[in-house]
Amino acid sequence: MDEYGVSAAELRACSLDSFADGVFGPLENTISMPWLMRLGQGKSACCYCPLCLSEGREAYFRLIWRLAFVTHCPAHGVLLQQGCPACGDPVWPASGKYMARQPGLWSDIDSCPRCRNAYSVAPATFVGNPDTVRRHLELARAASSDSTLAGGSSQAYFAGLRAICQMLVRKGNEKLAPHMPLPQPVTEAGQYIEYFPSATRAMLIEAAAWLTDDWPHRFIMTCQSARMSKGAFHGMTSKLPEWVRAVVEQNLSKANRVLSDVEISTTVEHLRQKGRKPTKQAILRELGVTVSQTLNRKQSLRRRATREECLEVLAQFMKMAATAPTVRHERNTMTRDCLIFLVSMLSGKTAKQVCTLSETEARRTIAQADWSLSDMKRLRTQIDVLCRTYENAAAEWCDSNPIDAAAPWFISRSGKPFSAHTVRSRVSKLAQNCTHPSLWNSVNAFVGALQRDHDPLS
Ligand SMILES: [Zn+2]
Numbered sequence: 001m002d003e004y005g006v007s008a009a010e011l012r013a014c015s016l017d018s019f020a021d022g023v024f025g026p027l028e029n030t031i032s033m034p035w036l037m038r039l040g041q042g043k044s045a046c047c048y049c050p051l052c053l054s055e056g057r058e059a060y061f062r063l064i065w066r067l068a069f070v071t072h073c074p075a076h077g078v079l080l081q082q083g084c085p086a087c088g089d090p091v092w093p094a095s096g097k098y099m100a101r102q103p104g105l106w107s108d109i110d111s112c113p114r115c116r117n118a119y120s121v122a123p124a125t126f127v128g129n130p131d132t133v134r135r136h137l138e139l140a141r142a143a144s145s146d147s148t149l150a151g152g153s154s155q156a157y158f159a160g161l162r163a164i165c166q167m168l169v170r171k172g173n174e175k176l177a178p179h180m181p182l183p184q185p186v187t188e189a190g191q192y193i194e195y196f197p198s199a200t201r202a203m204l205i206e207a208a209a210w211l212t213d214d215w216p217h218r219f220i221m222t223c224q225s226a227r228m229s230k231g232a233f234h235g236m237t238s239k240l241p242e243w244v245r246a247v248v249e250q251n252l253s254k255a256n257r258v259l260s261d262v263e264i265s266t267t268v269e270h271l272r273q274k275g276r277k278p279t280k281q282a283i284l285r286e287l288g289v290t291v292s293q294t295l296n297r298k299q300s301l302r303r304r305a306t307r308e309e310c311l312e313v314l315a316q317f318m319k320m321a322a323t324a325p326t327v328r329h330e331r332n333t334m335t336r337d338c339l340i341f342l343v344s345m346l347s348g349k350t351a352k353q354v355c356t357l358s359e360t361e362a363r364r365t366i367a368q369a370d371w372s373l374s375d376m377k378r379l380r381t382q383i384d385v386l387c388r389t390y391e392n393a394a395a396e397w398c399d400s401n402p403i404d405a406a407a408p409w410f411i412s413r414s415g416k417p418f419s420a421h422t423v424r425s426r427v428s429k430l431a432q433n434c435t436h437p438s439l440w441n442s443v444n445a446f447v448g449a450l451q452r453d454h455d456p457l458s
């Protein structure tokens with residue numbers, strides 16, 4: 001208590017320092033504190049509620065109008081005004097310098113020093129959500145350390161809220177807007193929130209507050225559905241409060257974002273519905289991720305084709321090869337691909353590896369298969385026919401005569417080495433018709449499936 005009968009605490013409550021604990025931390029200056037509206041003759045000068053200014057014995061500017069998250073009057077619920085309603089000049093209640101330079105122009109605090117218009121005649125606009133403002137003001141005043149709050153403390157919360165606001169106004173981040181149920185303002189990119197007009201701030205803060213609700217689930221879901229990566233916060237990550245930084249690093253990092261099993265299976269289903277193959281690359285691209293441990297693990301567990309599925313696809317393949325038109329070598333290339341597929345299933349080698357085998361090696365693999373098994377027996381003669389058909393075709397395609405015994409048996413129509421690229425597409429098409437959808441439609445699901453003592457789960 002000093003000589004004026006005012007205690008330090010009372011005095012503090014009347015100053016911006018009362019928001020230090022709750023909002024911006026120790027008040028060092030009034031130029032660059034987060035959430036503190038800049039005073040001066042610029043655009044962001046003081047806001048006011050026209051109804052508050054016309055009330056009471058004497059007009060005065062409320063302290064909280066300096067806080068950028070206060071976009072509405074907590075008492076009247078109207079949007080705070082910025083600038084003189086008549087001439088548009090910025091409001092600067094402490095513009096003593098201005099007045100000193102122009103003697104005789106002294107004006108009341110609630111009217112424009114330039115045109116003398118009363119600020120209180122500004123329209124009271126009831127748009128936006130004053131509840132958000134009330135909630136934030138309560139938080140700021142309570143300097144809460146309530147752990148139910150995103151961030152744990154009110155100061156950390158406000159730091160995060162501001163970071164999210166700034167992220168929203170960044171160029172490129174407008175792609176978030178369609179994934180949020182709120183209108184988003186058109187803003188000048190790269191500007192600080194403290195410089196925006198109250199209507200813009202209200203929309204931004206509303207959007208950021210919506211994103212922090214049910215933290216971090218809603219934020220992650222929204223960012224992920226907008227294909228938003230860590231890059232959205234580029235250059236800001238070191239300044240982010242821990243509660244936001246951790247979530248951004250873990251969930252928006254393209255390289256190591258953790259995918260859930262549900263996310264993967266929904267994507268597989270989604271790709272199938274669109275008629276696309278759910279390959280690893282396609283899934284990663286669809287989810288905007290570069291690497292996923294979950295996907296790698298899941299893929300190593302993916303179901304291999306059963307013996308029945310193999311034989312079914314093989315039977316279809318052989319039928320197609322035998323009945324393919326002979327024009328444009330179609331029957332011959334189909335026969336070759338069918339044989340590659342067969343050798344791959346018998347040898348445990350991928351189609352591409354099979355293409356490096358010599359004729360002797362390939363034929364040996366076919367000969368050594370267990371053709372005595374009842375389900376294999378009926379295929380034997382058909383396979384002999386396939387081999388003969390391909391033998392003739394290869395002789396026709398090969399320009400060197402006689403064929404080198406060590407050279408790969410399977411060649412392209414132009415006599416060049418063959419990479420089995422057509423086998424993949426043919427098998428996946430066939431597999432789609434004859435196998436259960438739980439089987440990955442990849443030629444690799446069939447590799448080695450007809451090997452002796454093959455365990456389909458190993
Ligand atoms: Zn008011």
Ligand SMILES: [Zn+2]
Nearest residue numbers: 084087112115
């Ligand atoms: Zn004016």
